[in-house]
Amino acid sequence: MADLTTNFAGIKSPNPFWLASAPPTNMGSMVERAFDAGWGGAVWKTLGEPIVNVSSRLAGLDQGALRMIGLNNIELITDRSLEVNLKEIYECKKKYPNNAVIISLMVESKREAWHEIVKRSQDTGADGFELNFGCPHGMSERGMGSAMGQVPEYTCMVTEWVKEVSNLPVIVKLTPNVAHIVPPGRAAMQGGADAVSLINTINSVMGVDLDTMIPYPNVNGMAAHGGYCGTAVKPIALNMVSELARDAEFNIPISGIGGINTWRDAVEFLLLGAGNVQVCTAVMHYGYRIVEDMIDGLNNYLDEKGFASVNEIIGKSVSRVTDWGNLDLNYEVVARVNNEHCIKCNLCYIACEDGAHQCFSFDENKYPVVDEHECVGCNLCALVCPSPGAISMVRLDDGSNPVSWKEYSEDPSKTLRSHGSSLPGSKA
Numbered sequence: 001m002a003d004l005t006t007n008f009a010g011i012k013s014p015n016p017f018w019l020a021s022a023p024p025t026n027m028g029s030m031v032e033r034a035f036d037a038g039w040g041g042a043v044w045k046t047l048g049e050p051i052v053n054v055s056s057r058l059a060g061l062d063q064g065a066l067r068m069i070g071l072n073n074i075e076l077i078t079d080r081s082l083e084v085n086l087k088e089i090y091e092c093k094k095k096y097p098n099n100a101v102i103i104s105l106m107v108e109s110k111r112e113a114w115h116e117i118v119k120r121s122q123d124t125g126a127d128g129f130e131l132n133f134g135c136p137h138g139m140s141e142r143g144m145g146s147a148m149g150q151v152p153e154y155t156c157m158v159t160e161w162v163k164e165v166s167n168l169p170v171i172v173k174l175t176p177n178v179a180h181i182v183p184p185g186r187a188a189m190q191g192g193a194d195a196v197s198l199i200n201t202i203n204s205v206m207g208v209d210l211d212t213m214i215p216y217p218n219v220n221g222m223a224a225h226g227g228y229c230g231t232a233v234k235p236i237a238l239n240m241v242s243e244l245a246r247d248a249e250f251n252i253p254i255s256g257i258g259g260i261n262t263w264r265d266a267v268e269f270l271l272l273g274a275g276n277v278q279v280c281t282a283v284m285h286y287g288y289r290i291v292e293d294m295i296d297g298l299n300n301y302l303d304e305k306g307f308a309s310v311n312e313i314i315g316k317s318v319s320r321v322t323d324w325g326n327l328d329l330n331y332e333v334v335a336r337v338n339n340e341h342c343i344k345c346n347l348c349y350i351a352c353e354d355g356a357h358q359c360f361s362f363d364e365n366k367y368p369v370v371d372e373h374e375c376v377g378c379n380l381c382a383l384v385c386p387s388p389g390a391i392s393m394v395r396l397d398d399g400s401n402p403v404s405w406k407e408y409s410e411d412p413s414k415t416l417r418s419h420g421s422s423l424p425g426s427k428a
């Protein structure tokens with residue numbers, strides 16, 4: 001069995017699976033049940049002021065029979081007092097000394113306010129702080145949450161305030177509601193952060209009740225934009241994690257958050273540079289128990305791939321992400337149909353006809369056939385195909401002449417493949 005223990009910015013944990021700051025970490029009894037289930041760490045539901053909340057506060061995005069593939073919330077920070085939370089953190093940490101307990105904080109943007117809450121919280125035995133610079137609703141209108149994370153100067157300044165008095169590692173939780181994640185990430189680092197975590201939730205309006213015409217979630221006939229999370233946000237989170245991981249100046253650990261449901265999702269974050277992961281929506285949907293499968297799955301994966309420790313896979317795929325201009329324009333794949341697995345649903349034909357490059361026709365037995373000269377290798381037919389193995393993408397070039405857009409721009413005499421050049425309007 002591989003070693004799953006991690007040391008994230010000086011915070012030790014029996015495995016890389018932490019609960020994100022949210023309802024599943026609302027109180028001591030919940031965090032303790034989570035540790036019993038196998039979670040390595042927990043970021044406590046954000047402490048701070050003011051203590052107010054609305055009802056209702058969640059809305060879900062369904063896709064057919066699949067419920068809650070996205071979740072939107074307008075919940076604010078904890079609605080329990082600081083004293084009660086700190087007492088429970090102290091007791092929890094005493095009972096579970098080997099699990100990581102992180103205190104998430106958010107107060108108004110005054111140096112004294114941050115100093116005070118940090119000083120009051122750090123003698124609880126907790127292992128670190130997470131600064132919530134990401135909450136996009138309610139708090140941000142009052143200059144907190146994402147209002148901090150959206151302005152690199154503020155991110156740096158408040159991180160410095162916290163570092164002035166903290167004797168614990170400080171993780172800065174970043175908001176995805178920015179055009180580019182690198183400036184706030186670097187600002188956190190510049191302010192002295194020991195690590196960052198991302199993503200918090202994404203600005204969103206979840207939908208509208210067509211009968212009442214009131215958007216969700218309904219608070220006495222009105223709605224407000226909220227924070228979006230869950231399965232649907234994973235690609236956005238992966239992009240932001242990898243953007244930071246491959247930034248040459250950025251060199252502090254990253255805790256990956258956003259749409260993680262399974263060990264596979266978690267491994268993707270680790271491969272793209274996260275030192276551990278945090279989970280919220282999947283636990284709100286399926287309960288603490290999902291961590292058992294995450295631990296088993298990660299263990300099996302590491303064993304199969306021959307890794308002795310989870311730390312060996314962190315960042316392994318980072319160098320595989322690059323700018324578009326560095327991609328090989330001469331790499332060439334086309335779609336091929338495998339009749340043995342084809343169920344003749346024709347979805348590939350329709351998708352290619354109306355959404356791609358009209359490369360499909362049918363043979364005498366009504367199986368779809370690809371015109372490989374016309375196929376641009378976009379993957380669409382393989383993506384819509386419901387029958388595993390019926391369409392595969394096959395490489396045609398021999399790899400002997402890689403040319404990127406950047407290289408071609410500098411030297412237009414380089415040879416580019418002519419494939420797909422019969423498309424109307426194409427250059428060749």
Ligand SMILES: Cc1cc2nc3c(=O)[nH]c(=O)nc-3n(C[C@H](O)[C@H](O)[C@H](O)COP(=O)(O)O)c2cc1C
Pocket residue numbers: 020021022023045046071072073075076077078104132134135173199200201228229230231233257258259260278279280281282
């Ligand atoms: C109902 C709800 C409440 C949340 N409250 C907090 C919070 O208090 N502090 C915080 O930093 N993030 C909070 N979050 C954001 C999560 O910690 C996490 O960053 C986000 O949900 C993305 O992860 P996920 O896709 O696994 O849910 C909350 C999320 C939800 C759904």
